[in-house]
Amino acid sequence: MNYCGVLNIDKPEGLTSREIVNHVDRLVRPAKVGHAGTLDPLATGVLVVCVGHATRLVTLAQEGRKRYLARFELGKTSDTDDITGTVDAGGEWTHLTEDDITRLLPLFTGRIAQVPPQFSAVHVKGERAYHLARRGETVEIEARPVDVYSLRLTEFQLPGIELEIECGSGTYVRSIGRDLGHRLGCGAVMTKLRRTAVGPFEVSDAITLDSLTPETIAASLQPALRIAQHLPQRVLSPQETVSVRRGQAIRLGIPLSVFEEGGPLQTSEPACVPRAALVDADEVLIGIGEVDFTTSRLHPRIIFPN
Template identity: 35%
Template structure:
């Protein structure tokens, strides 16, 4: 019998370099067991085929995971022209093979340009989006007829890095909810030959624009060196809030926030932040949680970390 893992209370953010072939949840569980973290979650799924940055939140950091889902992201992908699949990537079953027309770089650039900016994008049928409480991929695997939803997304960059025969290496920067598989599918349709994703790697997610990622193999090696070596891979949860408006409270303000009451910051918070998430700090620069700036200039607590809650 395998030894039962003794989980521990652990808070922090791990920038995992997810390997291909694992789902995001499988990668999360492997990392969580290595760290023996009692609680963990990931911020935005990567397809099993995909590699690259998957921020994992342990402990109290799970309370800010949702804030990272809407962040800007960057990817590098290889699109193969001439073949469409049911999942829009190389893991799917072939649907249609078509000849690739002899187009020049100007034609390709025009096709890419048409997929930049605000778009109405149809999600892949093999996706984690839910309809009727069930992921679309579960219905697709049963062979059900699916009308994938169309969503508003923003593509900031969609550029050619290299062209090699039928393969296009592309750089993508996009906002929340954007599917690179759908971008590649739509690019192939614009070119008249179809396309699918052969490789996909996530490069960064704001605010982790130059991430130091750790592979599962690196984490296993560090685990063998001891808990301290492993824990050194974690970032403090405050790093996930870089760029958020900050509200610093004095001792009385911290007490009020801890009791669920609004408090007035001792530092000025931009009026533009009114109604938006605000990171709450004490005078020692310890983050207490997330609040909302009211029209009266006071911060209302929304999600507090356990050390900020009175009586915890």
């Protein structure tokens, strides 16, 4: 069977994202498998796994806004910024009030400059930061711009707090807690993390890893179009479908107003080049096209085979 589609998996605690991909890979071989956004072993929740030709859409899936519920313990610090690292005592926290925390949250909302954790996958001197950290090296990691769309205190039970976060790609939730703890003067480490959504994929609709078997995998796959549902759709005629599969541009066929800034997007940030999902009359995804406003044409950039 030729598998193609996307899985919304509720990742359990203790497993790496790679282990989830390996499990799916054993069920769909020789189809390719890839995930859209790593979750650490400590974390649970939505892991978007692309299968077959849908792996060409991994980058598109990664653009989706993420939502998290994260728990932190005040009065502690850690070399990993979470409970899995070497934990040290921080400052005094017993005097803190709920207002002390909520008044600081706007500082971490919007487009902010964030320093990733020492134990992270960012590249430093040509190596992953976590490789350097495991060798005992402390390196200077430059701050990067990230987008935090909302940040809300959902539980206050000292020394524990819980935050609900909606953010863009590349945001480290651990770093938000670390920097908040620094501002409070007591430190903070993340103790739990649950990703509740990635773009259109909600944890309430996710499937468990245990439910994936050779008998259920096909029925569990969602259409690849689900990944691109935030894009404008261009329905192709049979002849246009042939042209697109040949890599030929077609007329735009979509009002320009659809691509104006401020349109409805479920991505973490607007794309540099406006795109459209190319679908046939049966709403099957044929590919992704980029818009050329000078010629009012769509140029195929990702093309699915028949």
